[in-house]
Amino acid sequence: MIAVAQSLQSEVVAALATVVDPELDQPITDLGFVRSIRIDRTGVTVHLRLPTSFCAPNFAYLMASDAVDALRRVPDVGKVTVLLDDHHDSDKINAGLAADAGYVGTFGSEAEQDLDELRRIFQRKAHTAAMERSVMALLRSTGTTVEQLPGLTLGQLPGGSHKDALLRRRAAIGLGIRPDDLVLVDDDGVPVPPDAVPARLRFAKAVRISVEGNAHFCRGLLATRYDNEPGGLITDTRRTT
Amino acid sequence: MYEKNGEKYFIVDAHIALWDARAANQKNIHGKQFIDCFYDYHKNLSPEEEVWDYDTYTYYGGQRLLKDLFEDGYVDHAIFQPAILSDFYVNGFGQTEDALALTRANPGKLTYNHAWDPRHAEAGLEQLRKDAARMNLQGVKLYTAEWYGDSRGWKLDDPWSRRYLEECLELGIKNIHVHKGPTIRPLDRDSFDVADIDKVATDYTDLNFIVEHVGLPRLEDFCWIATQEPNVYGGLAVAMPFIHTRPGYFAQIIGELLYWIGEDRILFSSDYALWTPKWLVEAFVDFQIPVELTEYAPITVEQKKKILGLNAAALYGLDVPEELRLPAGAGSREEAVAS
Numbered sequence: 001m002i003a004v005a006q007s008l009q010s011e012v013v014a015a016l017a018t019v020v021d022p023e024l025d026q027p028i029t030d031l032g033f034v035r036s037i038r039i040d041r042t043g044v045t046v047h048l049r050l051p052t053s054f055c056a057p058n059f060a061y062l063m064a065s066d067a068v069d070a071l072r073r074v075p076d077v078g079k080v081t082v083l084l085d086d087h088h089d090s091d092k093i094n095a096g097l098a099a100d101a102g103y104v105g106t107f108g109s110e111a112e113q114d115l116d117e118l119r120r121i122f123q124r125k126a127h128t129a130a131m132e133r134s135v136m137a138l139l140r141s142t143g144t145t146v147e148q149l150p151g152l153t154l155g156q157l158p159g160g161s162h163k164d165a166l167l168r169r170r171a172a173i174g175l176g177i178r179p180d181d182l183v184l185v186d187d188d189g190v191p192v193p194p195d196a197v198p199a200r201l202r203f204a205k206a207v208r209i210s211v212e213g214n215a216h217f218c219r220g221l222l223a224t225r226y227d228n229e230p231g232g233l234i235t236d237t238r239r240t241t
Numbered sequence: 242m243y244e245k246n247g248e249k250y251f252i253v254d255a256h257i258a259l260w261d262a263r264a265a266n267q268k269n270i271h272g273k274q275f276i277d278c279f280y281d282y283h284k285n286l287s288p289e290e291e292v293w294d295y296d297t298y299t300y301y302g303g304q305r306l307l308k309d310l311f312e313d314g315y316v317d318h319a320i321f322q323p324a325i326l327s328d329f330y331v332n333g334f335g336q337t338e339d340a341l342a343l344t345r346a347n348p349g350k351l352t353y354n355h356a357w358d359p360r361h362a363e364a365g366l367e368q369l370r371k372d373a374a375r376m377n378l379q380g381v382k383l384y385t386a387e388w389y390g391d392s393r394g395w396k397l398d399d400p401w402s403r404r405y406l407e408e409c410l411e412l413g414i415k416n417i418h419v420h421k422g423p424t425i426r427p428l429d430r431d432s433f434d435v436a437d438i439d440k441v442a443t444d445y446t447d448l449n450f451i452v453e454h455v456g457l458p459r460l461e462d463f464c465w466i467a468t469q470e471p472n473v474y475g476g477l478a479v480a481m482p483f484i485h486t487r488p489g490y491f492a493q494i495i496g497e498l499l500y501w502i503g504e505d506r507i508l509f510s511s512d513y514a515l516w517t518p519k520w521l522v523e524a525f526v527d528f529q530i531p532v533e534l535t536e537y538a539p540i541t542v543e544q545k546k547k548i549l550g551l552n553a554a555a556l557y558g559l560d561v562p563e564e565l566r567l568p569a570g571a572g573s574r575e576e577a578v579a580s
Contacts, residue, residue: 023458051281052278052281053271053274053275053277053278054274054275054278056433088270088271088274109391110391110393125461202500203461203465205497206460206461206464206465206497206501207461209460209461209490209493209494209497210457210458210459210460210461212490213457213458213460213483213487213490213493213494214457214458216483216487216490217457217458220285220286220486221281221282221285223285224281224284224285225281
């Protein structure tokens with residue numbers, strides 16, 4: 001029984017680790033946004049927290065509802081409850097999550113459409129940043145030149161965390177991940193023309209700096225707000241019964 | 242004026258506030274959440290010895306402001322950029338009458354910018370005309386994320402907003418400072434989206450649009466827009482204190498801004514009282530792009546002089562003493578994408 005229970009804990013944590021802050025392109029478990037996890041006989045209750053009360057409610061809702069979806073995919077987890085703490089819209093968001101109201105149902109007249117397009121905007125930014133990281137690492141570590149980049153394929157990228165990240169982000173926006181697919185493509189998969197490559201890379205760098213900077217900022221604010229209180233505290237009463 | 246190594250810098254703090262966030266002025270829980278959020282920014286990004294106690298932070302008053310800026314902070318001129326937030330605070334967050342009185346009592350040292358909100362429609366336009374005359378407005382600070390009844394924000398290219406911008410042209414209010422912040426309606430849009438600035442900057446070329454905190458957290462979108470639109474500027478509010486906590490990241494921000502929009506359209510500000518200007522000015526004058534960031538050229542004394550004050554002085558027509566100006570003929574290096 002204990003082995004089973006421990007695996008439930010790790011499955012719950014693994015499920016939460018699939019939830020990404022769209023702006024920061026990092027898992028909520030790494031960012032410290034998971035405040036606590038409680039597993040009992042009936043189910044799992046997860047409290048989330050964010051760097052400020054005024055973090056955008058659309059992103060807040062997106063992460064919380066993604067957490068619900070991810071947890072529900074864990075076998076035998078039981079009832080899933082996700083609560084967002086200390087946010088200016090906590091009551092509204094928590095009520096919406098509890099009622100499975102969906103985004104539009106949660107925010108009523110304040111929301112006009114689903115969050116799909118918003119999510120896509122940030123998936124595209126994440127892809128752009130991941131592409132820049134991969135390409136710059138290649139330029140720094142090998143004799144590859146900028147002139148060779150238009151023909152660069154995924155298969156020519158060295159394996160490792162940069163490439164893995166790039167493949168995940170390509171898959172997220174529907175781009176190919178075969179070894180002979182070109183690396184330098186726009187958000188729709190159209191190859192970047194050779195004369196546009198330097199400018200595309202330069203803009204991609206600005207995107208990466210922006211995304212990384214936001215993460216510095218949010219991590220710092222979260223630590224200050226919660227006085228460095230560690231997140232991810234797990235209590236599991238199912239395990240001992 | 243700040244002097245170091247024989248160089249003299251004219252300092253304009255382009256974004257300051259005089260606020261009252263004491264409990265008695267809080268209208269609801271959001272008033273408390275808002276100042277707590279500010280205080281976390283202050284605590285997280287200030288050097289330890291510059292951190293204020295919470296009570297002082299909620300209300301510091303005009304005399305403390307004068308001391309922090311003009312006695313201790315090297316500031317020659319400062320510009321009020323108020324956030325009114327009337328849905329959160331009984332008498333507003335920014336203290337309009339106190340700031341105005343302070344401006345009048347210190348001629349030449351302070352500029353008071355006011356705010357408008359297009360959701361007040363015709364009545365707000367009439368108020369803007371009165372405010373422009375009474376307050377001698379040269380600029381406004383717009384807070385597109387401000388709550389108003391059920392609405393959590395608006396866009397610069399909304400039809401009513403355009404009418405207000407046209408009125409600004411009529412009234413000679415040339416400097417439109419825009420704060421992009423969280424929460425906006427409809428919520429399914431990106432609340433930090435700067436695309437509306439692109440539209441109005443194209444349509445109102447006689448207005449200057451100063452995007453506060455250089456569009457962060459959308460630095461790249463801001464840079465892209467500013468590259469296309471010569472009348473878009475970047476204010477360094479909120480970005481500045483990274484010089485202490487994350488100098489490497491600060492270097493990248495400044496490097497990107499100089500690359501994309503150039504040295505003539507970046508404005509220093511402390512965002513007082515989020516932070517205080519003294520340590521920021523000292524740190525910025527001492528700052529250099531780290532050598533390992535080989536993609537960026539070193540930042541020059543001339544560029545620092547422009548960013549710390551001369552750029553804002555040009556926007557607001559401030560009289561810069563002869564000895565603090567750049568030598569005649571010192572133009573920009575014309576290397577930015579935008580030039």
